[in-house]
Amino acid sequence: MRTDTTKKMASSIRGLLFVAWAGMFAACAMQTYQAKPIDPEALPSAFAGRTLTGVGLRDFLRRQGIRVTQWPLPAWDRRALAAAALYYRPEPAEARAGVAVAEAQVLTARGLPNPELTPQVEHHSDFNGQPTLWSAGAALSWLFERPAKRAARIAQAEAAVEVARLAEAAQAWPVRRDVSEQLLNYFDAATRRDLLQQQVRTQEEAVRLLERRAELGEANLFEVSATRLDLQRTRLALGAAAAQMQNARVALAGALAVPADSLEGANLSPDIFRQLPPADAISRPALQKQALTGRADIRRQLQQYQVAEADLRTEIERQYPDLTLNPGYLFDQTDNIWMIATTLALPVLNRNEGPIAEAKARRELEARRFESLQSQVIARLEQECRAYLSARTAAATAAPLLTELSANEEKVKRQIQLEETDQLTLIRARLETLGTALAGHELRLQAWREFLRLEDVVQDYLLENIGASP
Numbered sequence: 168m169r170t171d172t173t174k175k176m177a178s179s180i181r182g183l184l185f186v187a188w189a190g191m192f193a194a195c196a197m198q199t200y201q202a203k204p205i206d207p208e209a210l211p212s213a214f215a216g217r218t219l220t221g222v223g224l225r226d227f228l229r230r231q232g233i234r235v236t237q238w239p240l241p242a243w244d245r246r247a248l249a250a251a252a253l254y255y256r257p258e259p260a261e262a263r264a265g266v267a268v269a270e271a272q273v274l275t276a277r278g279l280p281n282p283e284l285t286p287q288v289e290h291h292s293d294f295n296g297q298p299t300l301w302s303a304g305a306a307l308s309w310l311f312e313r314p315a316k317r318a319a320r321i322a323q324a325e326a327a328v329e330v331a332r333l334a335e336a337a338q339a340w341p342v343r344r345d346v347s348e349q350l351l352n353y354f355d356a357a358t359r360r361d362l363l364q365q366q367v368r369t370q371e372e373a374v375r376l377l378e379r380r381a382e383l384g385e386a387n388l389f390e391v392s393a394t395r396l397d398l399q400r401t402r403l404a405l406g407a408a409a410a411q412m413q414n415a416r417v418a419l420a421g422a423l424a425v426p427a428d429s430l431e432g433a434n435l436s437p438d439i440f441r442q443l444p445p446a447d448a449i450s451r452p453a454l455q456k457q458a459l460t461g462r463a464d465i466r467r468q469l470q471q472y473q474v475a476e477a478d479l480r481t482e483i484e485r486q487y488p489d490l491t492l493n494p495g496y497l498f499d500q501t502d503n504i505w506m507i508a509t510t511l512a513l514p515v516l517n518r519n520e521g522p523i524a525e526a527k528a529r530r531e532l533e534a535r536r537f538e539s540l541q542s543q544v545i546a547r548l549e550q551e552c553r554a555y556l557s558a559r560t561a562a563a564t565a566a567p568l569l570t571e572l573s574a575n576e577e578k579v580k581r582q583i584q585l586e587e588t589d590q591l592t593l594i595r596a597r598l599e600t601l602g603t604a605l606a607g608h609e610l611r612l613q614a615w616r617e618f619l620r621l622e623d624v625v626q627d628y629l630l631e632n633i634g635a636s637p
Contacts, residue, residue, distance in 0.1 A: 217255055217425040219243070219433050227254045242436040245350050246628070248423060249343040255424040256342050262335035269324070269331035276324035277317075283308040287497065304497030304504070311492060316484040323477035329470045337463035340626045342422075347619055349419040354437035355612050356412035362608065363405040366601045370398040373594045380591075443559055443614055444630055449621075451552050458544050458625045468540050472533040479526035486519045488512035544624060551621040558614035565607030572600040 218224075220239045229235050231250040240247055253259055289302040374394050380386035419435070420427040459465060491510035496503070579593045622629050 214424070215426060218429045219251060219425065224251060224254050239433075242434045244436045245343075245347055245439060248350060248419070248435075249346045251425070252342045252346050252423045253339060257424070258338045258342065259335065262331075262338040266328065266331040266335055269328040273321065273324040273328060276321045279317075280310045280312065282310075289499075299501065302497060302499040304495060304499070306493060306495035306506075308510075309492045309494075311490045313484065313487055313489060316481070316487070316489070319477065319481040319484045323474060323481050326470065326474040326477045330467055330474055333463055333467035333470055337467060340463065340623075343628070344619070344623055345422040346419070347622070349415060349422045350435070350437050351440055351612075351615055351619065353412065353415035353419055353435060354440045355608075356408055356415045357437065358608050359408040359605070360405065360412055362601055362605050363401060363408055366401050366598065366605075367398065367405055369594055369597050369601065370394065370401055373591065373598070374398055376591050376594065439630060440615055443562060443611060444618060446556055446559055449552055449556060451548065454552065454621075454625055454629075455545060455548055457627065458548055459541060462544065462626045464626075465537075465540055465544065468533070468537045472530065472537055475526070475530040475533040479523070479530050482519060482522045482526040485522065486514065488514060548621075548624045551617065551624050555614065555617040555621050558610070558617045562607065562610035562614045565603065565610055568603055569600065569607060572596070572603055576600060 225235055225238050228240075228247060228250050231253070233247050233250050243251075285306040285308070287302075287304045287306065291300045291302070374391070377386050377391045377394055381388060381391050416430050416435075417427045420430050423430075488511050493506075493508040493510060495506045495508075497506070498504075576593065576596045579596050583590065583593060618630070
């Protein structure tokens with residue numbers, strides 16, 4: 168009999184060894200940790216090598232819808248510059264990493280709980296007439312989750328993925344906005360420099376004429392000194408404009424996340440800022456609809472509400488307990504003992520009321536946040552539309568005056584040909600025109616800043632879509 172008992176004991180041990188071997192075999196497919204340290208010197212080295220002529224950048228621009236018929240680009244407009252910024256700036260890559268985290272959380276949500284095996288070996292201190300002192304067995308614990316609960320958890324994780332993707336999309340607009348602002352600053356400095364250069368040349372000619380007249384006794388020295396002083400002031404302003412232009416290039420390089428030297432050979436094209444968008448193209452109802460349906464943060468907040476909705480569904484499902492199956496076997500001194508048990512939580516002390524109440528409150532909070540964001544966008548859109556139209560009206564007042572002054576210059580030129588006036592009168596007329604042009608540029612620049620703020624409300628390029636007019 169001892170021999171039969173030993174055989175049964177050996178058979179039980181072999182069964183336990185088989186289960187253990189199966190577990191070890193499954194472990195062979197497990198992933199292993201691989202270190203990935205960050206090199207603090209890698210980014211500075213890579214940053215120093217960034218250019219606007221790389222093949223990778225060219226391919227990225229094409230994927231962004233930028234027409235590349237010649238490389239390097241003969242001119243960089245704001246769309247091309249914004250695409251380059253998206254290629255080099257770290258914010259989009261950080262947002263993409265957030266999407267990867269959310270997608271990995273979906274894998275976690277879809278995972279099924281593993282069964283748990285509990286081996287058991289006992290040694291008895293007394294034979295008590297039994298052929299062996301040993302007992303061996305194993306117990307299995309297997310959780311059976313309700314399908315509806317698992318589906319709710321997966322839906323919540325998938326909704327969070329959409330939130331992360333919209334967060335990635337939301338990162339693109341601030342990059343484009345920064346590029347537009349810096350390119351406008353560059354346009355401002357370049358326009359100032361050009362106008363001031365013309366003004367310096369004209370004032371220099373005025374000084375030469377007045378000095379010649381003073382030598383002939385036809386002009387007083389006070390007038391010569393005043394004209395010289397105006398020339399010095401204009402030269403100082405020209406130097407400031409040249410410095411501003413250089414600073415604008417450096418700031419634009421910063422917005423692109425490239426070294427400033429990489430812009431030295433690039434032909435920046437701010438021509439898009441030469442004409443203001445027409446007032447009749449600014450339709451508040453159309454822009455409001457575009458903003459409330461197209462802004463990434465509004466779509467993200469709406470999706471955040473869906474996450475709260477899925478969270479509430481998950482908490483509702485947690486009211487119902489899961490079933491845990493606990494089968495087991497014990498070889499107890501020649502006796503085969505089989506058992507099966509179940510574990511079921513009894514919802515008698517609480518029915519998940521607290522987490523359900525929290526989920527409902529979070530859902531209501533997300534709904535109020537969505538309404539608040541929409542309200543802010545509507546109010547800001549109204550404000551920026553009015554601000555742009557007012558600034559554009561102010562800028563438009565300079566156009567008739569410039570036309571009149573230009574016509575006056577032509578009149579003076581004809582009078583010179585008829586010997587009815589002199590060259591100094593033409594110079595003074597020209598200086599008056601240039602001064603008015605500079606003042607008009609200030610007004611147009613303010614209108615452009617208001618228009619960029621309007622684009623920022625809608626979070627889209629409006630200028631390319633609605634066209635421009637003088």
